[in-house]
Amino acid sequence: MEPHLNYPPDADLRKLLRFEPDSGAIWLGERRMVLLHTAALSALRRDLITSVGTDHARRLLTRMGYASGLHDAGFANKTRGDCSLEDMFLVGPQLHMLEGAARVTPLHLKMDAAAGLFEGEFRWDDSWEAHAHRLAYGVVDEPACWILLGYASGYTSAFMGKLILFKEIRCGACGDEHCHIVGKPIDEWPDGAAYGQYFEDDSLLDKMDALSQQVQALKTTLEPTTSGGMLVGNSPAFQQAHNLMQRAAQTQVTVLLTGETGVGKERFARALHAHSDRAAGPFVAVNCAALPAELIEAELFGVEKGAYTGAHAARAGRFERAEGGTLFLDEVGDLPLAAQAKLLRVLQEGEIERLGAEATRKVNVRMVTATNVDLEEAVAQGRFRRDLLYRLNVYPIRIPPLRERSADIEPLARHLLARFMAVHNKRLSGLGERALQALMRHDWPGNVRELENLVERGVILAAQGGTVELEHLFPNQPQERQDSVDPQGRLARVLPAQESELCERIVGSGLPLEQLEAQVLALAVERSGGNLSGAARLLGLTRPQLAYRLKRQQLDEETP
Known part of the structure; x- marks a missing residue:
């Protein structure tokens, strides 16, 4: 063998191969491996x-x-x-x-x-x-x-x-x-x-890949799309909500969308509008929680000239602007009681009355409402009219939170990646495997809206031509316990940089292990204000374990 072809040390490569016993994953760099x-x-x-x-x-x-x-x-x-x-x-x-x-x-x-x-x-x-x-x-x-x-x-x-x-x-x-x-x-x-x-x-x-794409393209031509790709998902929970939406789209039924904040209620409302025979008409969205209580009636129903100080001209409300189309009222549970009474009349009579007007106006509007609160509870508390609830709740559709549709996380993330790459003019090779694993494990308190924010952040932080990695999505996520391989093929613990540096300093201090333990225990008790349960939590111990160590330390000090 030529002398200059000797291998360099492979410690840098062995560190790339990491075992995560807690997650059951093996990693080579940022790519997942399997034995x-x-x-x-x-x-x-x-x-x-x-x-x-x-x-x-x-x-x-x-x-x-x-x-x-x-x-x-x-x-x-x-x-x-x-x-x-x-x-x-x-x-x-x-x-x-x-x-x-x-x-x-x-x-x-x-x-x-x-x-x-x-x-x-x-x-x-x-x-x-x-x-x-x-x-x-x-x-x-x-x-x-x-x-x-x-x-x-x-x-x-x-x-x-x-x-x-x-x-x-x-x-x-x-x-x-x-x-x-x-x-x-x-x-x-x-x-x-x-x-x-x-x-x-x-x-x-x-x-085979080309054939698969041709089949998918054929399916797309035979099946209606979900409002231009606004809705993405194949999980049973999502499909149930989607099927209900499609069935309601061709009718004039009033739809109530329920679900947690960020699940995509407005997207469902837009998809319903796009699938309906009103698709050529306007889609007008109103966030009832974002409008001041004193202005909400004027915004919804319109104003006649001189109705109040500052009303120098007549102005159409959102109902009139949505004529022939769909009006989406988000957070309808936050409507004041006075506005609820007028909304009930629209649903019953199909007519509105502008503020300051003496005559009513007929409107032809499909109404879709949404809420993230329990309207039955709001009725019990006197914050929402029961008769209005009956009118709105004719056709309820519950949109599942993202944690109940984990099968949709990866396709949603890839869909959002493509969208934000176009928005930010980025060319990226995709999502890294560790990043995808982290997305699958996240509990998603912010639902689809949170996923959107994370993917957009990842697109912005990733290098041009690179991959969206874990640190781009979750820059502050703590590292999991990892094991690497030593030169003898045995598993060896891999410490994060800060832990490794701390261990180096401790070993270099020359202090006996017993003295180091005593200092750590004393510091934990001091940080918790003398509360042993709090000190134990800081150290990752149970209270009895900490009490035993302190007792043992005390006995050692008393022993001559």
Whole structure:
């Protein structure tokens, strides 16, 4: 092996591989990983070869490895961006070993990304893929490390900015003692065109994806859209509310939308309007809670000239502006009782009376109301008219909170990501896996509105061309307990930077452990004002545990 191809230390890479026992997740950097049995992967290879044939199976598995290599290439610059080009490139072979693919020995490496020059030779010992193929089919004539070759090609192609093809000139599946691979630009291989099919865009994977998109597009033409994409979701709770909305849309029934703040009641109202025969008419939205009580009647029903001081001209109210369309009254439970009486007359008679007017006016308006309060309770407290509740509650639709429709969080987040990328002129590759996991775990007190705010913040904070990561969505979220892998392959605790620095200072202080514990206990008791229960909470102990430690400390001090 050439001396300059010795691997740099891999401690920086082992720190990327983190285990979170509490969440059941394994991470390589910001991408989620999973441990798989080689026996399961071997069974998958056999099933693919049997079902789609060797050629398509090879193409699928090669592209699977290629995608994995592309992802790992993203860690190279982030991890060793300040190192030499070779040390940065050797992240790939080292990660390949860390991920359990094979023992990789670099034999020759010559690269110049600017000039498009690449020559690379590597030895693979104990390739899992060669072993699996040989167990299933015995000694074969053709190399069989398809996933591993795809990985090497994907990783190097990302590094070089052009397609680099790796080929096996020896393979354990062919009876060789080890595998030996050679890589160079695909156009420098005489038979490169024959191998190019494994990386072409019209591979079986892409054909399947294209077919899926065609089917989805066909469904879109056959089924009505949910108001231009305003409503997104396939969870049972969401679909129940959506189906109720669609059934009511073609009628003139008064709809009452209920649900927590931020669930998207106005979006449902707009979707109902868009699906109705009033879609060509205006949609007028009023937030009853945002209008002062003394002005709300004038805003809703209009004003005649001279009705009160300052009314220099007649003005139409929201009912008249919504003529032929839909009027959406949000937070209707906050209407004053006087306005409730007039609203009841509109529902009963279909007419309004402007402030200061002597005659009524007929209006043709579809009314949709919404509330996040319990109107039955408001009636019991005398804050809401029971007869009005009966009129509004003809067709109630409860919109579920986001925590009850967890299956919709990811599609909603991706939909919002695309929207805010357009708004803020950002080109991003998507949401990171840790970010998606955090979104799925969040309890969403602010519902869809909170999700909107988080995704917009993530789009703004993420770098152009990058990924929206966890820290962009939740910059103040505490880190979970994580374990990494030490050089002997054992799990080792990974501490956040502040904890690590604190431990360094404590170890460097030279104080005995007993003295350190005594100082920590005393400080916790002092911070809690002598309250042992409060001190125990600060230390993550129970009160009896803290009392025992303090008692033991006292006995130690009394012992001569």
